[in-house]
Amino acid sequence: MTGVRDREQRESREREGGDAAVTRVLVVDDEPQIVRALVINLRARGYRVDAAEDGAKALAAAAARHPDVVVLDLGLPDMDGLEVIRGLRGWTRVPIIVLSARHASDEKVDALDAGADDYVTKPFGMDELLARLRAAVRRAEPVAADTDDAVVNTADFTVDLAAKRVGRGGTDVRLTPTEWHLLEVLVRNPGRLVSQQQLLKEVWGPSYRTETNYLRVYMAQLRRKLEPDPARPRYFVTEPGMGYRFEG
Amino acid sequence: MTGVRDREQRESREREGGDAAVTRVLVVDDEPQIVRALVINLRARGYRVDAAEDGAKALAAAAARHPDVVVLDLGLPDMDGLEVIRGLRGWTRVPIIVLSARHASDEKVDALDAGADDYVTKPFGMDELLARLRAAVRRAEPVAADTDDAVVNTADFTVDLAAKRVGRGGTDVRLTPTEWHLLEVLVRNPGRLVSQQQLLKEVWGPSYRTETNYLRVYMAQLRRKLEPDPARPRYFVTEPGMGYRFEG
DNA sequence: GGCGACCGTCAAAGTGCCGTCAAGATCATT
DNA sequence: AATGATCTTGACGGCACTTTGACGGTCGCC
Numbered sequence: 251m252t253g254v255r256d257r258e259q260r261e262s263r264e265r266e267g268g269d270a271a272v273t274r275v276l277v278v279d280d281e282p283q284i285v286r287a288l289v290i291n292l293r294a295r296g297y298r299v300d301a302a303e304d305g306a307k308a309l310a311a312a313a314a315r316h317p318d319v320v321v322l323d324l325g326l327p328d329m330d331g332l333e334v335i336r337g338l339r340g341w342t343r344v345p346i347i348v349l350s351a352r353h354a355s356d357e358k359v360d361a362l363d364a365g366a367d368d369y370v371t372k373p374f375g376m377d378e379l380l381a382r383l384r385a386a387v388r389r390a391e392p393v394a395a396d397t398d399d400a401v402v403n404t405a406d407f408t409v410d411l412a413a414k415r416v417g418r419g420g421t422d423v424r425l426t427p428t429e430w431h432l433l434e435v436l437v438r439n440p441g442r443l444v445s446q447q448q449l450l451k452e453v454w455g456p457s458y459r460t461e462t463n464y465l466r467v468y469m470a471q472l473r474r475k476l477e478p479d480p481a482r483p484r485y486f487v488t489e490p491g492m493g494y495r496f497e498g
Numbered sequence: 499m500t501g502v503r504d505r506e507q508r509e510s511r512e513r514e515g516g517d518a519a520v521t522r523v524l525v526v527d528d529e530p531q532i533v534r535a536l537v538i539n540l541r542a543r544g545y546r547v548d549a550a551e552d553g554a555k556a557l558a559a560a561a562a563r564h565p566d567v568v569v570l571d572l573g574l575p576d577m578d579g580l581e582v583i584r585g586l587r588g589w590t591r592v593p594i595i596v597l598s599a600r601h602a603s604d605e606k607v608d609a610l611d612a613g614a615d616d617y618v619t620k621p622f623g624m625d626e627l628l629a630r631l632r633a634a635v636r637r638a639e640p641v642a643a644d645t646d647d648a649v650v651n652t653a654d655f656t657v658d659l660a661a662k663r664v665g666r667g668g669t670d671v672r673l674t675p676t677e678w679h680l681l682e683v684l685v686r687n688p689g690r691l692v693s694q695q696q697l698l699k700e701v702w703g704p705s706y707r708t709e710t711n712y713l714r715v716y717m718a719q720l721r722r723k724l725e726p727d728p729a730r731p732r733y734f735v736t737e738p739g740m741g742y743r744f745e746g
Numbered sequence: 747g748g749c750g751a752c753c754g755t756c757a758a759a760g761t762g763c764c765g766t767c768a769a770g771a772t773c774a775t776t
Numbered sequence: 777a778a779t780g781a782t783c784t785t786g787a788c789g790g791c792a793c794t795t796t797g798a799c800g801g802t803c804g805c806c
Contacts, residue, residue: 338621339620339621340531340620340621342535342623343623412690413689413743414691414740415743426739427738430740
């Protein structure tokens with residue numbers, strides 16, 4: 251009996267948590283120059299890097315190597331980048347950072363809706379990409395604990411997702427249903443850029459996809475109730491043209 | 499590996515909450531990638547896993563194998579996921595964890611109302627699913643026997659959950675069965691917001707999910723009998739549009 | 747520098763929800 | 777059958793919340 255249990259523990263250790271010191275990155279792009287630049291820069295900083303030049307190879311590589319983060323160019327030769335995102339999102343929550351050309355705004359929004367975590371416009375600065383990559387990996391680590399004690403803390407307020415309660419400076423903050431729903435969606439995706447359409451669909455329903463003024467009104471309410479300086483948001487950040495982001 | 503004798507003993511126990519050394523999981527999903535990912539991960543952690551690709555096979559497998567927990571995707575080809583839940587709930591209390599697509603809020607509520615125990619939104623992190631799976635199995639184990647000293651005190655009244663008595667100012671307060679039932683649900687979740695649907699389902703049954711006026715009437719009764727100032731509730735707080743909350 | 751897109755702010759109009767009351771309906775007890 | 781307690785049902789006023797429209801500011805682009 252104990253022998254069996256030891257073996258189970260050993261196997262479960264080998265599975266994922268074992269050598270977590272090295273972060274594995276999967277780079278997906280069909281332009282060799284970009285791939286080469288990324289590989290060199292990432293390896294120089296201690297990442298372990300795999301590369302794939304099209305969507306099919308990307309999905310295969312992701313399944314085989316279980317990367318910690320994926321950097322994905324949307325313009326691939328064999329399949330739409332959105333298909334790759336959906337293919338990954340069927341079974342994994344690995345952070346996906348999208349590379350997108352500058353004048354393709356819908357493309358980026360669609361990618362976020364499909365489940366991407368963040369985006370970087372091409373041409374990109376290596377420092378910016380590295381910063382977003384670090385942020386994505388960092389927030390992927392703390393795994394959601396039990397259903398009961400789901401509490402998100404910031405320096406200025408506390409959100410208890412289970413009790414549906416928000417505290418600030420010792421007292422409770424009263425939120426309306428819509429305010430709470432909006433806050434919940436944002437807080438459940440910390441650090442991640444959530445598109446306007448995603449928020450509207452989740453809070454108001456699929457038919458309200460274009461009523462972006464609702465978001466402006468309720469974002470203002472939330473900031474007024476929770477931000478220390480509502481005019482200069484620190485926790486609920488606007489990404490113009492894209493969506494909003496909650497910073498823990 | 500465990501021998502034939504162990505399995506015979508386990509199956510002869512026949513009880514659902516039995517403390518078998520190996521936890522059996524039934525995975526129900528029509529997407530092969532997801533099934534494969536789950537099977538690999540769960541087996542690596544020592545679970546015994548069966549898989550079913552549609553609702554009919556799921557019900558058959560559940561009847562044949564008596565799993566300790568079911569992981570169920572709501573989007574199945576042959577029948578609605580809710581039908582599967584109801585089919586299971588007709589004869590077993592086995593914990594059911596639902597896999598749900600991201601933007602399907604009502605779906606999740608309906609699943610919980612139908613008798614599911616928990617849900618995980620797809621895409622899911624394997625660690626999160628495993629945590630919820632452990633929690634579900636743990637909850638299913640014999641939990642009883644802490645009903646002894648279940649007494650909740652406030653400055654104005656006392657609720658004895660074991661004796662089913664409520665005291666206020668030295669004398670007993672007389673509550674009708676429905677009033678007591680409602681009070682009990684609220685007091686058992688101190689500080690937590692309990693949704694209207696949850697209260698209605700618990701006190702009146704699942705089919706009364708929309709009769710919110712019952713809640714208004716009986717909340718008024720409770721407040722009249724227990725609150726020092728019924729017009730300004732201190733212990734039974736209304737969260738407009740969401741539900742009620744008992745403040746200890 | 748002008749122009750347009752986008753965001754934040756505000757306040758008024760509209761809507762739905764909650765608390766309250768009271769009268770039927772149902773049930774238990776005698 | 778009668779009585780009293782409990783549960784259901786409907787109506788209504790008040791108020792909180794949502795919706796809607798208008799205005800001004802900022803940023804990027806031509």
